[in-house]
Each structure stands twice: as structure tokens, then as C-alpha cells.
Amino acid sequence: MFTKLKQMATIACTASKPLSSTTHPLISLLEICESMDQLQQIHCRAIKTGLAANPVLQNRVMAFCCTHECGDLKYARHLFDEMPEPNLFIWNTMIRGYSRLDSPELGVSLYLEMLRRGVKPDNYSFPFLFKGFTRDIALQCGRELHGHVLKHGLLSNVFVHTALVQMYLLCGLLDTARGVLDAGSKADVIAWNMMIAAYNKVGKFEESRRLFLGMEEKQVLPTTVTLVLILSACSKLKDFKTGKHVHSCVNNCKVESNLVLENALIDMYAACGEMDSALGIFRNMNNKDIISWTTIVSGFTNLGEIDVARNYFDQMPEKDCVSWTAMIDGYLHTNRFKEAFDLFRHMQATSVKPDEFTMVSILTACAQLGALELGEWIKTYIDKNKINNDAFVRNALIDMYFKCGNVDKAERVFREMHQRDKFTWTTIIVGLAVNGHGEKALDIFSKMLEASILPDDVTYIGVLSACTHTGMVDKGREFFLSMTTQHGIEPNITHYGCLVDLLARAGRLKEAHEVIKNMPIEPNSIVWGALLAGCRVHREANMAEMVAKQILELEPENGAVYVLLCNIYAACKRWNDLRDLRQMMMDKGIKKIPGCSLIEMNGTVHEFVAGDRSHPQTKEIDVKLEKMTQDLKFAGYSPDISKVFLDIAEEDKENSVFRHSEKLAIAFGLINSPPGVTIRIVKNLRMCLDCHSVAKLISKVYDREVIVRDRTRFHHFKHGLCSCKDYW
DNA sequence: GTAGGGTTAG
Numbered sequence: 240m241f242t243k244l245k246q247m248a249t250i251a252c253t254a255s256k257p258l259s260s261t262t263h264p265l266i267s268l269l270e271i272c273e274s275m276d277q278l279q280q281i282h283c284r285a286i287k288t289g290l291a292a293n294p295v296l297q298n299r300v301m302a303f304c305c306t307h308e309c310g311d312l313k314y315a316r317h318l319f320d321e322m323p324e325p326n327l328f329i330w331n332t333m334i335r336g337y338s339r340l341d342s343p344e345l346g347v348s349l350y351l352e353m354l355r356r357g358v359k360p361d362n363y364s365f366p367f368l369f370k371g372f373t374r375d376i377a378l379q380c381g382r383e384l385h386g387h388v389l390k391h392g393l394l395s396n397v398f399v400h401t402a403l404v405q406m407y408l409l410c411g412l413l414d415t416a417r418g419v420l421d422a423g424s425k426a427d428v429i430a431w432n433m434m435i436a437a438y439n440k441v442g443k444f445e446e447s448r449r450l451f452l453g454m455e456e457k458q459v460l461p462t463t464v465t466l467v468l469i470l471s472a473c474s475k476l477k478d479f480k481t482g483k484h485v486h487s488c489v490n491n492c493k494v495e496s497n498l499v500l501e502n503a504l505i506d507m508y509a510a511c512g513e514m515d516s517a518l519g520i521f522r523n524m525n526n527k528d529i530i531s532w533t534t535i536v537s538g539f540t541n542l543g544e545i546d547v548a549r550n551y552f553d554q555m556p557e558k559d560c561v562s563w564t565a566m567i568d569g570y571l572h573t574n575r576f577k578e579a580f581d582l583f584r585h586m587q588a589t590s591v592k593p594d595e596f597t598m599v600s601i602l603t604a605c606a607q608l609g610a611l612e613l614g615e616w617i618k619t620y621i622d623k624n625k626i627n628n629d630a631f632v633r634n635a636l637i638d639m640y641f642k643c644g645n646v647d648k649a650e651r652v653f654r655e656m657h658q659r660d661k662f663t664w665t666t667i668i669v670g671l672a673v674n675g676h677g678e679k680a681l682d683i684f685s686k687m688l689e690a691s692i693l694p695d696d697v698t699y700i701g702v703l704s705a706c707t708h709t710g711m712v713d714k715g716r717e718f719f720l721s722m723t724t725q726h727g728i729e730p731n732i733t734h735y736g737c738l739v740d741l742l743a744r745a746g747r748l749k750e751a752h753e754v755i756k757n758m759p760i761e762p763n764s765i766v767w768g769a770l771l772a773g774c775r776v777h778r779e780a781n782m783a784e785m786v787a788k789q790i791l792e793l794e795p796e797n798g799a800v801y802v803l804l805c806n807i808y809a810a811c812k813r814w815n816d817l818r819d820l821r822q823m824m825m826d827k828g829i830k831k832i833p834g835c836s837l838i839e840m841n842g843t844v845h846e847f848v849a850g851d852r853s854h855p856q857t858k859e860i861d862v863k864l865e866k867m868t869q870d871l872k873f874a875g876y877s878p879d880i881s882k883v884f885l886d887i888a889e890e891d892k893e894n895s896v897f898r899h900s901e902k903l904a905i906a907f908g909l910i911n912s913p914p915g916v917t918i919r920i921v922k923n924l925r926m927c928l929d930c931h932s933v934a935k936l937i938s939k940v941y942d943r944e945v946i947v948r949d950r951t952r953f954h955h956f957k958h959g960l961c962s963c964k965d966y967w
Numbered sequence: 968g969t970a971g972g973g974t975t976a977g
Contacts, residue, residue, distance in 0.1 A: 467968040599972040
């Protein structure tokens with residue numbers, strides 16, 4: 240008994256405050272005080288009773304004003320200014336108050352004032368000071384304060400150390416933060432977690448993983464948060480091995496599992512395509528939330544198993560915006576655009592409000608379908624519903640306008656953007672290029688460089704295709720070289736494809752072939768395909784045959800190439816070869832991709848396949864086609880079926896050139912839209928020669944602007960001419 | 968600390 244009493248007394252002494260039984264009632268009152276009003280009453284009373292100078296009371300009053308949610312910092316400052324010699328606790332508390340109030344600069348000046356008055360900072364000063372820092376102030380005085388930490392020998396304190404790491408992370412100085420982390424003698428797990436979170440945030444998942452493995456080496460015990468962070472990194476890296484290792488850490492009870500951790504595990508397995516493992520965890524969970532379900536849904540959509548995903552989606556007890564968007568996005572990435580739209584309509588019938596992510600998905604669907612009316616409707620929807628019109632949405636909007644052939648509106652959105660990122664610039668460059676404004680695209684490219692936005696490999700694809708579509712061959716070659724010399728971007732197979740395309744289209748077929756022969760990467764069917772396309776345009780039968788063979792070696796199933804080769808043999812009257820090839824196609828069951836055109840009318844997208852007779856308006860379309868042919872013949876049109884070999888050859892030859900999908904779509908457009916309205920078509924293959932001349936004549940004879948987006952570029956037909964200048 | 972988004976040659 241005696242010992243126990245003694246212990247209590249010691250504790251009371253070291254705590255330097257009286258035992259609760261002797262605490263002054265006013266001080267006890269402060270503990271349960273809940274408003275500034277009450278605080279002021281207590282304080283008044285303290286002044287009257289002469290207790291105001293009591294350090295314990297002062298500390299508590301200051302702490303309330305500076306840290307309580309209804310505290311008044313001005314009141315604290317007033318008291319503070321009256322104190323002849325505030326103690327360190329008071330200084331720290333004031334600094335803490337300013338941090339809470341988002342006034343870090345006041346915190347810093349107070350801290351400097353403290354130094355001037357000879358008070359030395361302690362373990363608490365820096366964490367409080369750094370806590371309220373903004374990026375600006377951290378960049379401004381972080382390094383100097385770091386010096387102060389060292390000078391006062393405080394780095395070994397876990398809180399100070401962690402605060403310093405966090406402060407550098409706030410500056411975005413990840414390497415410096417890492418240096419501090421590594422140099423710390425007592426680096427604790429919170430600082431490690433912060434560091435990993437920072438790496439994750441900037442996409443340096445590889446670093447996150449390495450740091451985690453380093454932690455294990457140093458035997459720093461991970462927390463649940465650590466494992467969640469690492470699982471997130473593994474998910475992005477699709478690192479099944481480390482992910483599974485983390486899972487075993489959970490199973491070995493190194494940390495306590497919870498819902499977030501289980502979700503992170505599902506996500507990791509899903510990202511690695513291990514849906515069985517993901518489902519194993521999912522099914523065993525006692526509590527599942529929307530995130531668990533959504534993770535399963537997007538796991539399946541990412542594998543292209545859209546119908547399985549839909550099954551889980553339909554079973555969800557409740558859905559939020561993310562779940563809807565994940566499902567819509569799944570349809571988008573499997574090219575099921577109409578279902579994406581249908582689902583969006585479903586979503587609108589619920590109380591869940593779409594957000595900017597949903598808008599990006601839907602705008603992308605519009606872009607793919609060339610559905611300008613729907614896209615415009617979405618734009619209005621965004622404005623009306625005040626959906627966050629962020630850079631992603633605007634970039635998607637620009638892309639939508641371009642993919643619908645509306646260059647003016649795309650440019651307008653671009654002009655009105657204040658914050659343009661790499662994607663914005665790249666989108667506009669590619670968009671201008673494929674719409675036939677190559678020079679403008681290059682002009683924008685130089686403006687991008689002036690704005691100090693670094694181009695990437697995709698930007699250069701845009702730049703090269705700008706050159707290709709406008710026939711600027713030498714300029715294109717220069718850009719091809721400068722991407723490495725100026726920006727250190729090594730050309731990939733795609734860039735070689737562009738280069739070959741550039742040369743081949745311009746008729747420099749031998750040069751293009753040389754590029755293929757000398758390129759450091761193994762050419763693929765796409766690179767050879769670019770040369771083949773050049774052979775078609777420039778009627779180089781011999782080279783075309785050789786190239787076609789090359790492609791078939793790489794891709795024996797490539798139907799379009801077979802058809803082209805058939806045409807070559809027919810043109811050269813090599814009937815035996817032709818028969819053999821036809822037989823081979825039959826044996827292998829080679830199918831060509833059918834030509835297909837889309838046209839949007841009053842918000843509905845209509846699809847026409849070559850030779851199609853399934854559309855409800857087929858009879859009217861037949862009549863219109865008949866009339867069109869007559870009208871056009873009158874204007875000098877003669878159907879171009881003689882040069883089948885030189886023709887696109889991707890379209891079914893047996894289907895009359897008169898029933899090519901774009902002709903059906905144009906006829907449909909002419910029937911269903913008033914005079915003067917632009918007809919917009921999206922085609923899956925390249926336009927054939929005949930359809931191209933028909934479209935030109937239609938634009939003249941019926942005075943209708945026709946825009947066709949084919950597989951490679953846009954054709955803007957107006958007054959009998961095409962923006963591609965017959966070069967495609 | 969966990970789920971969903973924009974640019975890519977033929």
C-alpha cells in the first residue's frame with residue numbers, strides 16, 4: 240500500500256500538475272467547456288479570483304482557443320500578446336493554432352519570433368508548424384526549417400522526422416523526402432507509409448514496391464495501411480508475385496485485416512486477371528461494400544468478360560456513380576457503344592448522378608460512333624447539371640468533336656481552355672492531322688513546345704500523321720529524326736509505321752521498303768500494311784504481291800490482304816494462282832471484314848453493312864440510290880468498277896459497288912434530313928474510289944456537305960471537292 | 968489506405 244501511494248505521488252510530480260482532487264474547480268470546468276462563451280465566463284471568473292496567471296489554467300485556455308473546434312484564435316492571440324514570457328507549450332500551441340487555421344505564414348513568423356526571444360523549439364514545434372503548410376510555404380522555407388531541425392538535434396524524434404518527410408512530400412520533392420526517410424535513425428512506419436502513398440500518387444509504383452521490400456529487410460513492421468498501399472501498387476504493376484506475398488502477410492496475421500484491405504486484395508487479384516482468387520476473397524467477406532462489388536465488376540470488364548461483369552453488376556445491392564461508370568466503360572472498351580448508351584439511359588432513371596468520369600466515357604462512346612448530336616447533348620447536359628468540367632472532360636470533348644468531323648467546335652473548346660496538358664495538345668494535333676489540317680497541326684505542335692509542354696510518343700504520332708496526310712514527306716522525315724535528338728523519344732513500331740506510311744503514300748515506295756528493311760525493330764503487319772496501302776494507291780502490283788506475302792506470313796488470317804492479293808492475281812491474269820488462293824481462303828475459312836457505316840439521325844445511330852437490306856427504310860433507300868445514280872450520271876459520273884484490283888478491295892467484291900455501306904448511309908441521310916444539313920458518316924474500312932467520287936458529286940449536285948470518317952482519316956466533301964485532295 | 972476517365976500509325 241505504501242509503495243503504491245509513493246508511486247502516485249511521483250507521477251503527480253512529474254506530470255507537474257496537482258492531483259485531480261486538488262485541481263482548482265475552474266480548471267476542471269475547462270475540461271468540459273464546449274464553447275467560447277463558456278470559456279470566456281470561466282476565464283472572467285479566473286481573472287476575478289486571481290487565478291488567471293496560473294500556468295495550468297493559461298495552458299488550458301490557450302489550448303482550447305487554438306485547438307478546439309469552436310476555439311477562437313484571435314482571443315488566444317490577445318491573451319498571448321499580454322503574456323510577458325509565454326512558455327514553450329504556449330508558443331507551440333499558438334503555432335498549432337495558426338496551422339489549423341490555414342495560416343502557415345503566421346505560424347512561421349511566430350516561430351521566428353520565438354527564436355528571437357531565445358526560446359528553443361522542441362519535439363512539438365516542428366510537427367505543429369509543418370502541419371498547416373501549403374506547398375508554397377513549404378517550398379519557400381522548408382529547407383531552412385530542415386536546418387533548424389538538425390541544429391536542435393530533433394531529427395531523431397519520430398514525430399519531427401515524419402513531419403519533415405511529409406513536408407518535403409508536400410513540396411513534391413520526393414527524392415529529398417526519401418533522403419530524409421533513409422537518413423532518419425528511427426524512421427517509423429507512418430513515414431514509410433507516407434512515402435509509399437506519395438510514390439503511388441505520382442505513379443511510381445515500382446518505387447513503392449522497392450520501398451516495401453526494403454521495409455521488410457529493415458524489419459519495419461507494416462501496418463494495414465502499408466499493405467493496402469502496396470496492394471494498390473501491385474495492382475497497377477500487375478505484380479501477382481508481390482501481391483500474393485502481401486496476401487500471405489495478411490494471412491500470417493502481421494496486420495489486422497479489414498474491409499479496405501480485403502477490397503485492395505480483390506483489386507490486386509482482379510488486376511492480375513486472377514478472378515478466381517478475387518472471387519474467393521469476395522465470397523468469404525462478411526461485409527461487402529460498393530467498392531468490393533465494383534472491383535469485381537471492373538475486374539471482369541478489364542478481361543473483356545463484359546457479360547459476366549454485367550451479371551455481377553445486376554446483383555449489386557446498391558450502385559453508385561463509380562459502379563455505373565465502370566460498367567459503361569466496360570461496354571465502351573468492348574466496342575459495344577450502343578449498350579454503353581443504353582446503360583447510361585438506365586442510370587439516368589436512377590437517383591445516382593453521373594459525374595465527370597461518366598461523361599468522359601459517354602463522350603468517348605459518342606466519338607467512336609461519330610454521334611455528334613448525342614455528343615452535343617452530353618455537352619449541354621454537363622453544363623446544365625454543373626458537372627465538373629475538368630481537363631479530362633474537355634479533352635474528351637475535343638476528341639469527340641474531331642472524331643465527328645467538327646473541327647471548328649473542337650478548336651473552340653481548345654481555345655477556351657486555360658489549363659492545357661499533354662493530352663490536350665496531343666488530341667488537337669492528332670485531330671487536326673486526320674481532318675486534313677496538317678499545317679495547322681504542326682503550327683499547334685510548335686506552340687506546344689513554346690508552352691514548354693513536353694511531347695510524348697503519341698504526340699509524335701500526331702505530328703507524323705499530320706505530315707503524312709498533307710504530303711509533307713521531308714518535313715516528316717525531319718520530325719522522325721528530331722523526336723530522338725530533341726526529346727529523347729525512341730521511335731517505336733508505331734512511329735516506323737507512320738514513317739513507312741508517309742513515304743509510301745507519297746509514292747516513295749522503294750524508300751519506304753528500305754526503312755522496313757533497316758529498322759531496328761522487327762516489322763509487324765501494320766508496318767507492312769502501310770507499304771501495301773502505298774502500293775495500292777500507286778498501282779505497284781509487283782511490290783504489292785511481295786508485301787502481301789510478308790503480311791500473310793505474320794498474319795495468315797488477314798482477310799483484307801487475301802482479297803487484295805486475289806485482285807492482284809486477277810489483274811495480272813494469273814488465274815492458277817488466283818484459283819489456289821481462293822481455295823486456300825475457303826479452306827482456312829478466311830473472312831473479310833464487312834464494310835460498315837454508321838450515321839446518326841435524331842440521336843439514334845443507324846448502322847449499314849455493305850449490301851444491307853435489313854433497314855426498315857430499305858425500299859426508300861433503293862429508290863433514292865436509283866435516283867442518285869441517275870442524277871450523278873447526268874453530272875458526269877460513271878461507276879468505277881473496272882479497276883477492282885485498284886479499288887479498296889476490303890469491301891466484298893460480290894456486293895455491288897452500288898451497295899457499299901457508305902452509299903446506303905448517304906442515301907439514308909439524304910432521305911431523312913432537310914436540305915443543307917451536313918451528312919456525317921463513320922466507316923470501319925477505308926473509302927473506295929467509287930464511293931469517294933460519288934460523295935464528291937453528291938456534295939456538288941445536291942449541295943450537301945458530306946463528312947466521312949474512314950478507318951484512317953476524314954473526308955470533308957464540299958462543292959464537289961474533298962479535303963483529302965484525293966490523296967488517301 | 969481500396970473501385971471508374973482523355974491522345975495512337977494501317
